[in-house]
Amino acid sequence: MRLALVVVALAVAALAGCRDRPATRAVAQALQPGGAQPDEIPVMLNAELPFRYPAALYDRKVQGNVTLRLFVDRDGRVRPESTRVEESSGYPPLDSAAVTGSRELRFVPAKLRGEPLAVGILFPVYFRHPEAPALPGDTVLRRASGVGRSASGAPDTSHR
Numbered sequence: 001m002r003l004a005l006v007v008v009a010l011a012v013a014a015l016a017g018c019r020d021r022p023a024t025r026a027v028a029q030a031l032q033p034g035g036a037q038p039d040e041i042p043v044m045l046n047a048e049l050p051f052r053y054p055a056a057l058y059d060r061k062v063q064g065n066v067t068l069r070l071f072v073d074r075d076g077r078v079r080p081e082s083t084r085v086e087e088s089s090g091y092p093p094l095d096s097a098a099v100t101g102s103r104e105l106r107f108v109p110a111k112l113r114g115e116p117l118a119v120g121i122l123f124p125v126y127f128r129h130p131e132a133p134a135l136p137g138d139t140v141l142r143r144a145s146g147v148g149r150s151a152s153g154a155p156d157t158s159h160r
Contacts, residue, residue, distance in 0.1 A: 038110035050104035064089030066098035
């Protein structure tokens, strides 16, 4: 069985349990220009990652990183109309798969003095093939992300 690896992190994987919460808070603050700064960052609730590796790129062992700009509302939902690719992988199908998957992300919302707070965040999505060589920086990903090991799943060839 072929496995597709997709590693997801928010600001050095803090949403997934990384110990570097000050760095993550700095990223959340940077995305809140002039607005209230959260006391608590959003925490991802998804047990399984919703990103599907495009089958044609998986077959060719194409890998890439996509950085999304997401708006997480006070209920912890991603507002799809405000999602955009901040940094492209260079492969439109990977970028599209990241945007599509982001619609299914759920979070415990950011908080300010205990009250839910809508925030903008940067959310990197790393598409990795288990049989392809590591990309530059991949050893840093594994070290920085307590979770960042990886999430696995077979390529999704269905059209949802």
